[in-house]
Amino acid sequence: MNKDKDYYKILGIAADSDKKEIKKAYRQLARKLHPDINPGNKFCEEKFKEVGEAYSILIDDKKRLQYDILRGFINNTGSRATKQTQKAYSTQTTSVPQKTKKENKKFNANFEFFFKGFKTEFSKIFPQNSTEKKSYGEKQKKAPPQKGEDIITEISITITEAQNGTIRKVNILRTETCVKCKGKRTINGSSCNNCSGKGETSSYKQLSVKIPAKVKEGSKIRLIREGNKGINSGENGDLYLLIHIIQNSCFTFDGLHVFCEIPVTPTEAALGAEIQVPAINGFINMKIPAETRSGQKFKLSGEGLPDAHSGKRGDQVITVRIELPSNLTEKEKELYKELAKMRKFNPREHLIFEK
Ligand SMILES: [Zn+2]
Missing domain, CATH: 2.60.260.20 (Urease metallochaperone UreE, N-terminal domain)
Known part of the structure:
Protein backbone atom coordinates (compact mmCIF):
# COMPACT_ATOMS: atom_id res chain seq x y z
CA MET A 1 0.00 0.00 0.00
CA ASN A 2 1.33 3.37 -1.01
CA LYS A 3 -0.37 6.27 0.76
CA ASP A 4 1.15 8.69 -1.75
CA LYS A 5 -0.91 7.12 -4.51
CA ASP A 6 -4.48 8.27 -5.01
CA TYR A 7 -6.22 4.95 -5.60
CA TYR A 8 -9.59 6.61 -6.05
CA LYS A 9 -8.24 8.85 -8.74
CA ILE A 10 -6.48 5.91 -10.39
CA LEU A 11 -9.83 4.16 -10.68
CA GLY A 12 -11.57 7.44 -11.54
CA ILE A 13 -14.08 7.14 -8.70
CA ALA A 14 -15.15 9.22 -5.70
CA ALA A 15 -13.87 8.46 -2.19
CA ASP A 16 -17.37 7.45 -1.07
CA SER A 17 -17.86 4.90 -3.84
CA ASP A 18 -19.28 1.56 -2.85
CA LYS A 19 -17.93 -1.86 -3.80
CA LYS A 20 -20.16 -2.10 -6.82
CA GLU A 21 -18.79 1.17 -8.20
CA ILE A 22 -15.21 0.10 -7.45
CA LYS A 23 -15.71 -3.18 -9.26
CA LYS A 24 -17.33 -1.51 -12.23
CA ALA A 25 -14.56 1.09 -12.58
CA TYR A 26 -11.87 -1.54 -12.24
CA ARG A 27 -13.42 -3.82 -14.84
CA GLN A 28 -13.79 -1.02 -17.39
CA LEU A 29 -10.21 0.14 -16.92
CA ALA A 30 -8.70 -3.32 -16.85
CA ARG A 31 -10.43 -4.11 -20.11
CA LYS A 32 -9.02 -0.97 -21.75
CA LEU A 33 -5.54 -1.35 -20.36
CA HIS A 34 -5.08 -5.09 -20.60
CA PRO A 35 -1.65 -6.00 -22.05
CA ASP A 36 -3.35 -8.36 -24.51
CA ILE A 37 -5.16 -5.41 -26.03
CA ASN A 38 -2.13 -3.12 -25.96
CA PRO A 39 0.82 -5.40 -26.69
CA GLY A 40 4.18 -3.73 -26.13
CA ASN A 41 2.65 -0.53 -24.78
CA LYS A 42 4.64 0.20 -21.61
CA PHE A 43 2.34 3.01 -20.54
CA CYS A 44 -0.70 0.73 -20.55
CA GLU A 45 1.27 -1.98 -18.83
CA GLU A 46 2.18 0.38 -15.98
CA LYS A 47 -1.37 1.71 -15.74
CA PHE A 48 -2.77 -1.80 -15.74
CA LYS A 49 -0.59 -2.70 -12.74
CA GLU A 50 -1.53 0.51 -10.97
CA VAL A 51 -5.25 -0.07 -11.52
CA GLY A 52 -4.86 -3.61 -10.20
CA GLU A 53 -3.10 -2.34 -7.09
CA ALA A 54 -5.76 0.32 -6.48
CA TYR A 55 -8.50 -2.27 -6.81
CA SER A 56 -6.85 -4.76 -4.46
CA ILE A 57 -6.69 -2.10 -1.72
CA LEU A 58 -10.11 -0.52 -2.17
CA ILE A 59 -12.06 -3.76 -2.48
CA ASP A 60 -10.66 -5.05 0.82
CA ASP A 61 -12.52 -3.42 3.75
CA LYS A 62 -9.57 -3.59 6.17
CA LYS A 63 -7.00 -2.32 3.69
CA ARG A 64 -9.34 0.40 2.49
CA LEU A 65 -9.95 1.66 6.02
CA GLN A 66 -6.22 1.71 6.72
CA TYR A 67 -5.56 3.54 3.47
CA ASP A 68 -8.39 6.03 4.06
CA ILE A 69 -7.00 6.88 7.49
CA LEU A 70 -3.52 7.39 6.05
CA ARG A 71 -4.89 9.56 3.29
CA GLY A 72 -7.22 11.53 5.52
CA PHE A 73 -10.36 10.30 3.75
CA ILE A 74 -11.87 9.34 7.11
CA ASN A 75 -12.77 12.46 9.05
CA ASN A 76 -12.84 12.65 12.86
CA THR A 77 -16.49 11.68 13.06
CA GLY A 78 -15.49 8.35 11.57
CA SER A 79 -17.52 8.71 8.42
CA ARG A 80 -16.16 8.49 4.94
CA ALA A 81 -15.27 11.69 3.11
CA THR A 82 -17.63 13.08 0.53
CA LYS A 83 -16.81 13.59 -3.11
CA GLN A 84 -16.01 17.23 -2.38
CA THR A 85 -13.42 16.55 0.29
CA GLN A 86 -11.85 13.88 -1.85
CA LYS A 87 -11.60 16.31 -4.71
CA ALA A 88 -10.05 18.96 -2.50
CA TYR A 89 -7.51 16.50 -1.24
CA SER A 90 -6.55 15.07 -4.57
CA THR A 91 -5.69 18.47 -6.00
CA GLN A 92 -2.95 18.82 -3.41
CA THR A 93 -1.29 15.52 -4.16
CA THR A 94 0.79 14.23 -6.99
CA SER A 95 0.36 10.70 -8.14
CA VAL A 96 3.90 10.03 -9.25
CA PRO A 97 6.35 11.52 -6.77
CA GLN A 98 9.47 10.07 -8.35
CA LYS A 99 9.02 12.02 -11.58
CA THR A 100 10.45 15.46 -12.29
CA LYS A 101 8.19 18.44 -11.78
CA LYS A 102 7.78 19.04 -15.49
CA GLU A 103 6.99 15.43 -16.21
CA ASN A 104 4.56 15.34 -13.34
CA LYS A 105 2.63 18.26 -14.67
CA LYS A 106 2.41 16.64 -18.05
CA PHE A 107 1.56 13.29 -16.63
CA ASN A 108 -1.19 14.58 -14.37
CA ALA A 109 -2.70 16.53 -17.20
CA ASN A 110 -2.74 13.38 -19.30
CA PHE A 111 -4.08 11.41 -16.45
CA GLU A 112 -7.02 13.74 -16.04
CA PHE A 113 -7.59 13.52 -19.73
CA PHE A 114 -7.44 9.77 -19.51
CA PHE A 115 -10.15 9.53 -16.91
CA LYS A 116 -12.35 12.08 -18.54
CA GLY A 117 -11.98 10.45 -21.87
CA PHE A 118 -11.77 6.80 -21.09
CA LYS A 119 -14.96 6.16 -22.97
CA THR A 120 -13.12 7.31 -26.07
CA GLU A 121 -11.14 4.81 -28.04
CA PHE A 122 -8.07 4.22 -25.94
CA SER A 123 -5.67 4.03 -28.83
CA LYS A 124 -6.74 7.48 -29.92
CA ILE A 125 -5.89 8.98 -26.57
CA PHE A 126 -2.55 7.29 -26.35
CA PRO A 127 -1.23 6.44 -29.75
CA GLN A 128 1.80 4.21 -29.64
CA ASN A 129 4.23 6.96 -30.57
CA SER A 130 2.71 9.80 -28.57
CA THR A 131 4.72 12.08 -26.33
CA GLU A 132 2.53 11.03 -23.43
CA LYS A 133 3.98 7.58 -23.60
CA LYS A 134 7.53 8.87 -23.77
CA SER A 135 7.07 11.24 -20.85
CA TYR A 136 5.77 8.48 -18.67
CA GLY A 137 8.34 5.86 -19.64
CA GLU A 138 11.44 5.56 -17.53
CA LYS A 139 13.75 6.15 -20.47
CA GLN A 140 13.14 8.30 -23.53
CA LYS A 141 13.37 5.37 -25.90
CA LYS A 142 12.78 5.87 -29.59
CA ALA A 143 9.42 4.34 -30.47
CA PRO A 144 9.81 1.21 -32.60
CA PRO A 145 8.66 1.22 -36.23
CA GLN A 146 5.11 0.06 -36.65
CA LYS A 147 3.30 -1.31 -39.66
CA GLY A 148 0.47 0.90 -40.89
CA GLU A 149 -3.07 -0.38 -40.63
CA ASP A 150 -4.62 -2.35 -43.46
CA ILE A 246 -23.76 -6.88 -58.52
CA GLN A 247 -26.45 -9.50 -58.94
CA ASN A 248 -29.48 -8.94 -61.05
CA SER A 249 -32.18 -10.52 -58.91
CA CYS A 250 -33.53 -12.43 -61.91
CA PHE A 251 -30.34 -14.27 -62.85
CA THR A 252 -28.48 -17.27 -61.59
CA PHE A 253 -25.29 -18.58 -63.14
CA ASP A 254 -23.53 -21.75 -63.98
CA GLY A 255 -20.23 -21.03 -65.65
CA LEU A 256 -20.97 -19.02 -68.77
CA HIS A 257 -24.65 -20.00 -68.77
CA VAL A 258 -27.26 -17.64 -67.40
CA PHE A 259 -30.62 -18.76 -66.00
CA CYS A 260 -33.77 -16.85 -65.22
CA GLU A 261 -37.46 -17.41 -64.68
CA ILE A 262 -39.92 -15.33 -66.68
CA PRO A 263 -43.61 -14.89 -65.78
CA VAL A 264 -46.14 -14.93 -68.62
CA THR A 265 -49.90 -14.38 -68.68
CA PRO A 266 -52.28 -17.31 -69.27
CA THR A 267 -53.23 -15.72 -72.62
CA GLU A 268 -49.58 -15.44 -73.71
CA ALA A 269 -49.01 -19.05 -72.70
CA ALA A 270 -52.14 -20.23 -74.51
CA LEU A 271 -51.84 -18.25 -77.71
CA GLY A 272 -48.10 -17.68 -77.90
CA ALA A 273 -46.52 -14.25 -77.85
CA GLU A 274 -43.44 -12.20 -78.45
CA ILE A 275 -42.18 -11.00 -75.10
CA GLN A 276 -39.26 -8.94 -73.81
CA VAL A 277 -36.94 -10.72 -71.43
CA PRO A 278 -34.00 -9.39 -69.41
CA ALA A 279 -30.60 -10.54 -70.61
CA ILE A 280 -27.17 -9.71 -69.24
CA ASN A 281 -26.71 -6.81 -71.66
CA GLY A 282 -30.22 -5.41 -71.51
CA PHE A 283 -33.54 -6.72 -72.85
CA ILE A 284 -34.04 -8.98 -75.79
CA ASN A 285 -37.15 -10.11 -77.64
CA MET A 286 -38.16 -13.70 -77.52
CA LYS A 287 -41.05 -15.70 -78.99
CA ILE A 288 -42.94 -18.15 -76.90
CA PRO A 289 -45.04 -20.63 -78.83
CA ALA A 290 -48.75 -21.24 -78.37
CA GLU A 291 -49.61 -23.78 -75.66
CA THR A 292 -46.53 -23.04 -73.61
CA ARG A 293 -46.61 -24.90 -70.34
CA SER A 294 -45.60 -23.48 -66.99
CA GLY A 295 -42.03 -24.58 -66.23
CA GLN A 296 -41.14 -24.99 -69.88
CA LYS A 297 -37.56 -24.02 -70.66
CA PHE A 298 -36.27 -22.08 -73.63
CA LYS A 299 -32.67 -21.71 -74.63
CA LEU A 300 -31.38 -18.46 -76.08
CA SER A 301 -28.10 -19.54 -77.66
CA GLY A 302 -25.13 -17.22 -77.25
CA GLU A 303 -26.90 -14.90 -74.78
CA GLY A 304 -24.86 -16.03 -71.79
CA LEU A 305 -21.55 -14.66 -70.50
CA PRO A 306 -18.60 -14.36 -72.88
CA ASP A 307 -15.53 -16.48 -72.31
CA ALA A 308 -12.53 -14.31 -71.34
CA HIS A 309 -10.21 -15.87 -73.93
CA SER A 310 -12.27 -17.06 -76.87
CA GLY A 311 -15.08 -14.52 -76.51
CA LYS A 312 -17.52 -17.35 -77.16
CA ARG A 313 -20.66 -16.84 -75.16
CA GLY A 314 -22.68 -19.26 -73.10
CA ASP A 315 -26.45 -19.57 -73.33
CA GLN A 316 -29.34 -18.02 -71.48
CA VAL A 317 -31.98 -20.45 -70.29
CA ILE A 318 -35.44 -19.10 -69.61
CA THR A 319 -38.00 -20.95 -67.53
CA VAL A 320 -41.57 -19.83 -68.11
CA ARG A 321 -44.01 -19.49 -65.21
CA ILE A 322 -47.66 -18.75 -65.85
CA GLU A 323 -48.96 -15.99 -63.62
CA LEU A 324 -52.62 -15.25 -63.11
CA PRO A 325 -53.75 -11.68 -62.52
CA SER A 326 -55.31 -11.04 -59.16
CA ASN A 327 -58.64 -9.27 -58.52
CA LEU A 328 -60.48 -10.88 -61.43
CA THR A 329 -63.51 -8.88 -62.57
CA GLU A 330 -67.00 -10.43 -62.81
CA LYS A 331 -66.69 -10.39 -66.60
CA GLU A 332 -63.34 -12.22 -66.48
CA LYS A 333 -64.80 -14.83 -64.12
CA GLU A 334 -67.71 -15.33 -66.54
CA LEU A 335 -65.28 -15.91 -69.40
CA TYR A 336 -63.27 -18.44 -67.36
CA LYS A 337 -66.53 -20.28 -66.63
CA GLU A 338 -67.25 -20.26 -70.37
CA LEU A 339 -63.80 -21.74 -71.03
CA ALA A 340 -64.35 -24.41 -68.41
CA LYS A 341 -67.68 -25.42 -70.01
CA MET A 342 -66.10 -25.62 -73.45
CA ARG A 343 -63.43 -28.15 -72.48
CA LYS A 344 -63.61 -30.87 -69.85
CA PHE A 345 -59.95 -30.69 -68.83
CA ASN A 346 -58.57 -32.41 -65.76
CA PRO A 347 -54.83 -31.84 -65.44
CA ARG A 348 -54.76 -34.25 -62.46
CA GLU A 349 -56.36 -37.26 -64.11
CA HIS A 350 -53.00 -39.07 -64.33
CA LEU A 351 -52.60 -38.79 -60.54
CA ILE A 352 -53.88 -41.71 -58.50
CA PHE A 353 -55.73 -40.78 -55.37
CA GLU A 354 -56.42 -43.17 -52.51
CA LYS A 355 -60.14 -43.17 -51.67
ZN1 LIG B 1 0.27 17.50 -36.69
Whole structure:
Protein backbone atom coordinates (compact mmCIF):
# COMPACT_ATOMS: atom_id res chain seq x y z
CA MET A 1 0.00 0.00 0.00
CA ASN A 2 1.33 3.37 -1.01
CA LYS A 3 -0.37 6.27 0.76
CA ASP A 4 1.15 8.69 -1.75
CA LYS A 5 -0.91 7.12 -4.51
CA ASP A 6 -4.48 8.27 -5.01
CA TYR A 7 -6.22 4.95 -5.60
CA TYR A 8 -9.59 6.61 -6.05
CA LYS A 9 -8.24 8.85 -8.74
CA ILE A 10 -6.48 5.91 -10.39
CA LEU A 11 -9.83 4.16 -10.68
CA GLY A 12 -11.57 7.44 -11.54
CA ILE A 13 -14.08 7.14 -8.70
CA ALA A 14 -15.15 9.22 -5.70
CA ALA A 15 -13.87 8.46 -2.19
CA ASP A 16 -17.37 7.45 -1.07
CA SER A 17 -17.86 4.90 -3.84
CA ASP A 18 -19.28 1.56 -2.85
CA LYS A 19 -17.93 -1.86 -3.80
CA LYS A 20 -20.16 -2.10 -6.82
CA GLU A 21 -18.79 1.17 -8.20
CA ILE A 22 -15.21 0.10 -7.45
CA LYS A 23 -15.71 -3.18 -9.26
CA LYS A 24 -17.33 -1.51 -12.23
CA ALA A 25 -14.56 1.09 -12.58
CA TYR A 26 -11.87 -1.54 -12.24
CA ARG A 27 -13.42 -3.82 -14.84
CA GLN A 28 -13.79 -1.02 -17.39
CA LEU A 29 -10.21 0.14 -16.92
CA ALA A 30 -8.70 -3.32 -16.85
CA ARG A 31 -10.43 -4.11 -20.11
CA LYS A 32 -9.02 -0.97 -21.75
CA LEU A 33 -5.54 -1.35 -20.36
CA HIS A 34 -5.08 -5.09 -20.60
CA PRO A 35 -1.65 -6.00 -22.05
CA ASP A 36 -3.35 -8.36 -24.51
CA ILE A 37 -5.16 -5.41 -26.03
CA ASN A 38 -2.13 -3.12 -25.96
CA PRO A 39 0.82 -5.40 -26.69
CA GLY A 40 4.18 -3.73 -26.13
CA ASN A 41 2.65 -0.53 -24.78
CA LYS A 42 4.64 0.20 -21.61
CA PHE A 43 2.34 3.01 -20.54
CA CYS A 44 -0.70 0.73 -20.55
CA GLU A 45 1.27 -1.98 -18.83
CA GLU A 46 2.18 0.38 -15.98
CA LYS A 47 -1.37 1.71 -15.74
CA PHE A 48 -2.77 -1.80 -15.74
CA LYS A 49 -0.59 -2.70 -12.74
CA GLU A 50 -1.53 0.51 -10.97
CA VAL A 51 -5.25 -0.07 -11.52
CA GLY A 52 -4.86 -3.61 -10.20
CA GLU A 53 -3.10 -2.34 -7.09
CA ALA A 54 -5.76 0.32 -6.48
CA TYR A 55 -8.50 -2.27 -6.81
CA SER A 56 -6.85 -4.76 -4.46
CA ILE A 57 -6.69 -2.10 -1.72
CA LEU A 58 -10.11 -0.52 -2.17
CA ILE A 59 -12.06 -3.76 -2.48
CA ASP A 60 -10.66 -5.05 0.82
CA ASP A 61 -12.52 -3.42 3.75
CA LYS A 62 -9.57 -3.59 6.17
CA LYS A 63 -7.00 -2.32 3.69
CA ARG A 64 -9.34 0.40 2.49
CA LEU A 65 -9.95 1.66 6.02
CA GLN A 66 -6.22 1.71 6.72
CA TYR A 67 -5.56 3.54 3.47
CA ASP A 68 -8.39 6.03 4.06
CA ILE A 69 -7.00 6.88 7.49
CA LEU A 70 -3.52 7.39 6.05
CA ARG A 71 -4.89 9.56 3.29
CA GLY A 72 -7.22 11.53 5.52
CA PHE A 73 -10.36 10.30 3.75
CA ILE A 74 -11.87 9.34 7.11
CA ASN A 75 -12.77 12.46 9.05
CA ASN A 76 -12.84 12.65 12.86
CA THR A 77 -16.49 11.68 13.06
CA GLY A 78 -15.49 8.35 11.57
CA SER A 79 -17.52 8.71 8.42
CA ARG A 80 -16.16 8.49 4.94
CA ALA A 81 -15.27 11.69 3.11
CA THR A 82 -17.63 13.08 0.53
CA LYS A 83 -16.81 13.59 -3.11
CA GLN A 84 -16.01 17.23 -2.38
CA THR A 85 -13.42 16.55 0.29
CA GLN A 86 -11.85 13.88 -1.85
CA LYS A 87 -11.60 16.31 -4.71
CA ALA A 88 -10.05 18.96 -2.50
CA TYR A 89 -7.51 16.50 -1.24
CA SER A 90 -6.55 15.07 -4.57
CA THR A 91 -5.69 18.47 -6.00
CA GLN A 92 -2.95 18.82 -3.41
CA THR A 93 -1.29 15.52 -4.16
CA THR A 94 0.79 14.23 -6.99
CA SER A 95 0.36 10.70 -8.14
CA VAL A 96 3.90 10.03 -9.25
CA PRO A 97 6.35 11.52 -6.77
CA GLN A 98 9.47 10.07 -8.35
CA LYS A 99 9.02 12.02 -11.58
CA THR A 100 10.45 15.46 -12.29
CA LYS A 101 8.19 18.44 -11.78
CA LYS A 102 7.78 19.04 -15.49
CA GLU A 103 6.99 15.43 -16.21
CA ASN A 104 4.56 15.34 -13.34
CA LYS A 105 2.63 18.26 -14.67
CA LYS A 106 2.41 16.64 -18.05
CA PHE A 107 1.56 13.29 -16.63
CA ASN A 108 -1.19 14.58 -14.37
CA ALA A 109 -2.70 16.53 -17.20
CA ASN A 110 -2.74 13.38 -19.30
CA PHE A 111 -4.08 11.41 -16.45
CA GLU A 112 -7.02 13.74 -16.04
CA PHE A 113 -7.59 13.52 -19.73
CA PHE A 114 -7.44 9.77 -19.51
CA PHE A 115 -10.15 9.53 -16.91
CA LYS A 116 -12.35 12.08 -18.54
CA GLY A 117 -11.98 10.45 -21.87
CA PHE A 118 -11.77 6.80 -21.09
CA LYS A 119 -14.96 6.16 -22.97
CA THR A 120 -13.12 7.31 -26.07
CA GLU A 121 -11.14 4.81 -28.04
CA PHE A 122 -8.07 4.22 -25.94
CA SER A 123 -5.67 4.03 -28.83
CA LYS A 124 -6.74 7.48 -29.92
CA ILE A 125 -5.89 8.98 -26.57
CA PHE A 126 -2.55 7.29 -26.35
CA PRO A 127 -1.23 6.44 -29.75
CA GLN A 128 1.80 4.21 -29.64
CA ASN A 129 4.23 6.96 -30.57
CA SER A 130 2.71 9.80 -28.57
CA THR A 131 4.72 12.08 -26.33
CA GLU A 132 2.53 11.03 -23.43
CA LYS A 133 3.98 7.58 -23.60
CA LYS A 134 7.53 8.87 -23.77
CA SER A 135 7.07 11.24 -20.85
CA TYR A 136 5.77 8.48 -18.67
CA GLY A 137 8.34 5.86 -19.64
CA GLU A 138 11.44 5.56 -17.53
CA LYS A 139 13.75 6.15 -20.47
CA GLN A 140 13.14 8.30 -23.53
CA LYS A 141 13.37 5.37 -25.90
CA LYS A 142 12.78 5.87 -29.59
CA ALA A 143 9.42 4.34 -30.47
CA PRO A 144 9.81 1.21 -32.60
CA PRO A 145 8.66 1.22 -36.23
CA GLN A 146 5.11 0.06 -36.65
CA LYS A 147 3.30 -1.31 -39.66
CA GLY A 148 0.47 0.90 -40.89
CA GLU A 149 -3.07 -0.38 -40.63
CA ASP A 150 -4.62 -2.35 -43.46
CA ILE A 151 -7.47 -0.80 -45.39
CA ILE A 152 -10.38 -2.93 -46.52
CA THR A 153 -12.68 -1.45 -49.10
CA GLU A 154 -15.53 -2.96 -51.08
CA ILE A 155 -15.62 -2.77 -54.84
CA SER A 156 -18.75 -3.53 -56.84
CA ILE A 157 -18.39 -5.00 -60.29
CA THR A 158 -20.86 -6.30 -62.82
CA ILE A 159 -21.26 -9.97 -63.63
CA THR A 160 -19.58 -9.46 -66.99
CA GLU A 161 -16.62 -7.75 -65.32
CA ALA A 162 -16.37 -10.60 -62.85
CA GLN A 163 -16.34 -13.11 -65.67
CA ASN A 164 -13.87 -11.31 -67.94
CA GLY A 165 -11.77 -9.33 -65.53
CA THR A 166 -11.49 -5.58 -65.66
CA ILE A 167 -9.38 -2.61 -64.67
CA ARG A 168 -11.00 -0.34 -62.14
CA LYS A 169 -9.98 2.98 -60.67
CA VAL A 170 -10.16 2.83 -56.89
CA ASN A 171 -10.13 5.93 -54.71
CA ILE A 172 -8.77 5.32 -51.27
CA LEU A 173 -8.46 7.59 -48.29
CA ARG A 174 -5.44 6.68 -46.26
CA THR A 175 -3.91 8.14 -43.17
CA GLU A 176 -0.34 8.94 -42.34
CA THR A 177 1.38 10.37 -39.32
CA CYS A 178 1.36 14.16 -39.47
CA VAL A 179 4.67 15.29 -40.98
CA LYS A 180 4.69 18.51 -39.00
CA CYS A 181 4.10 17.31 -35.44
CA LYS A 182 5.23 13.74 -36.23
CA GLY A 183 2.06 12.39 -34.64
CA LYS A 184 2.62 14.21 -31.35
CA ARG A 185 -0.51 16.33 -31.97
CA THR A 186 1.01 19.40 -30.34
CA ILE A 187 3.91 21.69 -31.18
CA ASN A 188 5.39 23.63 -28.26
CA GLY A 189 2.28 23.01 -26.22
CA SER A 190 -0.25 24.23 -28.77
CA SER A 191 -2.37 22.10 -31.04
CA CYS A 192 -0.70 21.26 -34.36
CA ASN A 193 -2.37 23.26 -37.14
CA ASN A 194 -1.31 20.89 -39.91
CA CYS A 195 -3.38 17.99 -38.55
CA SER A 196 -5.75 20.00 -36.28
CA GLY A 197 -4.26 18.17 -33.33
CA LYS A 198 -5.19 14.72 -34.64
CA GLY A 199 -1.59 13.58 -35.07
CA GLU A 200 -2.39 12.17 -38.48
CA THR A 201 -3.46 13.44 -41.86
CA SER A 202 -5.53 11.84 -44.58
CA SER A 203 -4.79 11.79 -48.26
CA TYR A 204 -6.63 10.47 -51.29
CA LYS A 205 -4.97 8.23 -53.76
CA GLN A 206 -6.36 6.82 -56.95
CA LEU A 207 -5.15 3.41 -57.96
CA SER A 208 -5.75 1.47 -61.14
CA VAL A 209 -6.50 -2.05 -60.08
CA LYS A 210 -6.58 -5.05 -62.35
CA ILE A 211 -9.38 -7.38 -61.35
CA PRO A 212 -8.68 -10.85 -62.67
CA ALA A 213 -11.15 -12.84 -64.76
CA LYS A 214 -13.46 -15.33 -63.03
CA VAL A 215 -13.23 -13.49 -59.71
CA LYS A 216 -15.67 -14.79 -57.12
CA GLU A 217 -18.10 -12.90 -54.90
CA GLY A 218 -16.48 -12.02 -51.57
CA SER A 219 -12.93 -12.66 -52.71
CA LYS A 220 -10.22 -10.26 -51.62
CA ILE A 221 -7.59 -8.66 -53.79
CA ARG A 222 -4.53 -7.66 -51.79
CA LEU A 223 -2.46 -4.67 -52.82
CA ILE A 224 0.70 -4.87 -50.81
CA ARG A 225 1.69 -1.70 -48.92
CA GLU A 226 -1.13 0.42 -50.36
CA GLY A 227 -2.80 0.72 -46.94
CA ASN A 228 -2.25 3.31 -44.24
CA LYS A 229 1.25 4.68 -43.84
CA GLY A 230 3.57 3.02 -41.38
CA ILE A 231 4.57 4.80 -38.19
CA ASN A 232 8.22 5.63 -37.37
CA SER A 233 9.40 4.40 -40.76
CA GLY A 234 7.45 1.18 -40.36
CA GLU A 235 6.10 -0.33 -43.54
CA ASN A 236 2.68 0.58 -44.88
CA GLY A 237 -0.35 -1.55 -44.28
CA ASP A 238 -1.98 -3.40 -47.17
CA LEU A 239 -5.07 -2.53 -49.13
CA TYR A 240 -7.69 -5.21 -49.55
CA LEU A 241 -10.40 -4.91 -52.14
CA LEU A 242 -13.42 -6.93 -51.22
CA ILE A 243 -15.16 -7.99 -54.42
CA HIS A 244 -18.91 -7.58 -54.61
CA ILE A 245 -20.59 -8.80 -57.76
CA ILE A 246 -23.76 -6.88 -58.52
CA GLN A 247 -26.45 -9.50 -58.94
CA ASN A 248 -29.48 -8.94 -61.05
CA SER A 249 -32.18 -10.52 -58.91
CA CYS A 250 -33.53 -12.43 -61.91
CA PHE A 251 -30.34 -14.27 -62.85
CA THR A 252 -28.48 -17.27 -61.59
CA PHE A 253 -25.29 -18.58 -63.14
CA ASP A 254 -23.53 -21.75 -63.98
CA GLY A 255 -20.23 -21.03 -65.65
CA LEU A 256 -20.97 -19.02 -68.77
CA HIS A 257 -24.65 -20.00 -68.77
CA VAL A 258 -27.26 -17.64 -67.40
CA PHE A 259 -30.62 -18.76 -66.00
CA CYS A 260 -33.77 -16.85 -65.22
CA GLU A 261 -37.46 -17.41 -64.68
CA ILE A 262 -39.92 -15.33 -66.68
CA PRO A 263 -43.61 -14.89 -65.78
CA VAL A 264 -46.14 -14.93 -68.62
CA THR A 265 -49.90 -14.38 -68.68
CA PRO A 266 -52.28 -17.31 -69.27
CA THR A 267 -53.23 -15.72 -72.62
CA GLU A 268 -49.58 -15.44 -73.71
CA ALA A 269 -49.01 -19.05 -72.70
CA ALA A 270 -52.14 -20.23 -74.51
CA LEU A 271 -51.84 -18.25 -77.71
CA GLY A 272 -48.10 -17.68 -77.90
CA ALA A 273 -46.52 -14.25 -77.85
CA GLU A 274 -43.44 -12.20 -78.45
CA ILE A 275 -42.18 -11.00 -75.10
CA GLN A 276 -39.26 -8.94 -73.81
CA VAL A 277 -36.94 -10.72 -71.43
CA PRO A 278 -34.00 -9.39 -69.41
CA ALA A 279 -30.60 -10.54 -70.61
CA ILE A 280 -27.17 -9.71 -69.24
CA ASN A 281 -26.71 -6.81 -71.66
CA GLY A 282 -30.22 -5.41 -71.51
CA PHE A 283 -33.54 -6.72 -72.85
CA ILE A 284 -34.04 -8.98 -75.79
CA ASN A 285 -37.15 -10.11 -77.64
CA MET A 286 -38.16 -13.70 -77.52
CA LYS A 287 -41.05 -15.70 -78.99
CA ILE A 288 -42.94 -18.15 -76.90
CA PRO A 289 -45.04 -20.63 -78.83
CA ALA A 290 -48.75 -21.24 -78.37
CA GLU A 291 -49.61 -23.78 -75.66
CA THR A 292 -46.53 -23.04 -73.61
CA ARG A 293 -46.61 -24.90 -70.34
CA SER A 294 -45.60 -23.48 -66.99
CA GLY A 295 -42.03 -24.58 -66.23
CA GLN A 296 -41.14 -24.99 -69.88
CA LYS A 297 -37.56 -24.02 -70.66
CA PHE A 298 -36.27 -22.08 -73.63
CA LYS A 299 -32.67 -21.71 -74.63
CA LEU A 300 -31.38 -18.46 -76.08
CA SER A 301 -28.10 -19.54 -77.66
CA GLY A 302 -25.13 -17.22 -77.25
CA GLU A 303 -26.90 -14.90 -74.78
CA GLY A 304 -24.86 -16.03 -71.79
CA LEU A 305 -21.55 -14.66 -70.50
CA PRO A 306 -18.60 -14.36 -72.88
CA ASP A 307 -15.53 -16.48 -72.31
CA ALA A 308 -12.53 -14.31 -71.34
CA HIS A 309 -10.21 -15.87 -73.93
CA SER A 310 -12.27 -17.06 -76.87
CA GLY A 311 -15.08 -14.52 -76.51
CA LYS A 312 -17.52 -17.35 -77.16
CA ARG A 313 -20.66 -16.84 -75.16
CA GLY A 314 -22.68 -19.26 -73.10
CA ASP A 315 -26.45 -19.57 -73.33
CA GLN A 316 -29.34 -18.02 -71.48
CA VAL A 317 -31.98 -20.45 -70.29
CA ILE A 318 -35.44 -19.10 -69.61
CA THR A 319 -38.00 -20.95 -67.53
CA VAL A 320 -41.57 -19.83 -68.11
CA ARG A 321 -44.01 -19.49 -65.21
CA ILE A 322 -47.66 -18.75 -65.85
CA GLU A 323 -48.96 -15.99 -63.62
CA LEU A 324 -52.62 -15.25 -63.11
CA PRO A 325 -53.75 -11.68 -62.52
CA SER A 326 -55.31 -11.04 -59.16
CA ASN A 327 -58.64 -9.27 -58.52
CA LEU A 328 -60.48 -10.88 -61.43
CA THR A 329 -63.51 -8.88 -62.57
CA GLU A 330 -67.00 -10.43 -62.81
CA LYS A 331 -66.69 -10.39 -66.60
CA GLU A 332 -63.34 -12.22 -66.48
CA LYS A 333 -64.80 -14.83 -64.12
CA GLU A 334 -67.71 -15.33 -66.54
CA LEU A 335 -65.28 -15.91 -69.40
CA TYR A 336 -63.27 -18.44 -67.36
CA LYS A 337 -66.53 -20.28 -66.63
CA GLU A 338 -67.25 -20.26 -70.37
CA LEU A 339 -63.80 -21.74 -71.03
CA ALA A 340 -64.35 -24.41 -68.41
CA LYS A 341 -67.68 -25.42 -70.01
CA MET A 342 -66.10 -25.62 -73.45
CA ARG A 343 -63.43 -28.15 -72.48
CA LYS A 344 -63.61 -30.87 -69.85
CA PHE A 345 -59.95 -30.69 -68.83
CA ASN A 346 -58.57 -32.41 -65.76
CA PRO A 347 -54.83 -31.84 -65.44
CA ARG A 348 -54.76 -34.25 -62.46
CA GLU A 349 -56.36 -37.26 -64.11
CA HIS A 350 -53.00 -39.07 -64.33
CA LEU A 351 -52.60 -38.79 -60.54
CA ILE A 352 -53.88 -41.71 -58.50
CA PHE A 353 -55.73 -40.78 -55.37
CA GLU A 354 -56.42 -43.17 -52.51
CA LYS A 355 -60.14 -43.17 -51.67
ZN1 LIG B 1 0.27 17.50 -36.69
